[in-house]
Amino acid sequence: MNQLEKEYLSIVTQQFRHFKERAEKAFKQLSEEELHWKPSEESNNIAIIIKHISGNMHSRWVDFLTADGEKPYRNRDSEFVDDMEPQEQLMKIWEDGWKLLFHTLENFQPEDLHKTVTLRQQPLSVLQAIQTEVAHISYHLGQILYIGKQLKDKDWMILSIPKNGSEAYNESVSKKSNE
Template structure:
């Protein structure tokens, strides 16, 4: 077995940490009321996106190698109902989901990447399942940040490279990733 599997797990772990950090920096800029704002009735608000991502992680990462990623206890439809949960509750549910994800990723061994798991009774390679989660989280992370920026407008603290070039924080973050 080559080192590519170890490298992949290192990169995946870093990528998930980056997603979590970026989302939390955006969410921290918003009030509880702003988490529940949405531009129209058909749109999701940030609270719904937090519930959905957290519900997904609570399902996918429990028994990742041994059980179907879509658990029978998950009520996916309820994740898209805004019950005006408190910011504290949302962030606790969020944190629990991420904890499950990180525990699972960190417990994976390089040889596990060659195994097959199931999602909604469909077989997937472990790499496919991880990549599906990366795509899913990044998709909704973009929505969270876009909505936050719409709410805050000019008060929004930019979390990526500013229009006028690299920030010191971005340069440091990139150097830390490359230096692992």
């Protein structure tokens, strides 16, 4: 694998790990009841988002290079129904999807990044398919964090730079880089 391919896979894998970690930090702040809370009937709650992200990963990352990314066994519509799964089951659903994604990325061969795959019978490059997943997961991560913050309000533990904390953060980064 040439250096650019290695670097890209390393960067994208780190980004996915960051997304997963950040969402899990949010889940830990929430009760089972809060995972199922939604602001309106037409909204998604965190439990639904977990099921949807995992369903997407099960469809996209199984036989990624050889089968269409929208598998016939996927029932996408059911992902948007809250069946009131317990938190333990939701975390298993979550983890199973991520295992598929990371297993696929870890097993890429150099030539795989130059291949074409299909999604809903439409060809796209492997790079485009990966970037589509980055965008999809980051979109839903934002929803998870927004819902969590709405529920916890002032009790929400900020997972990035807190409000009015940019200067202190920049100073700490500067100190580390000067050491």
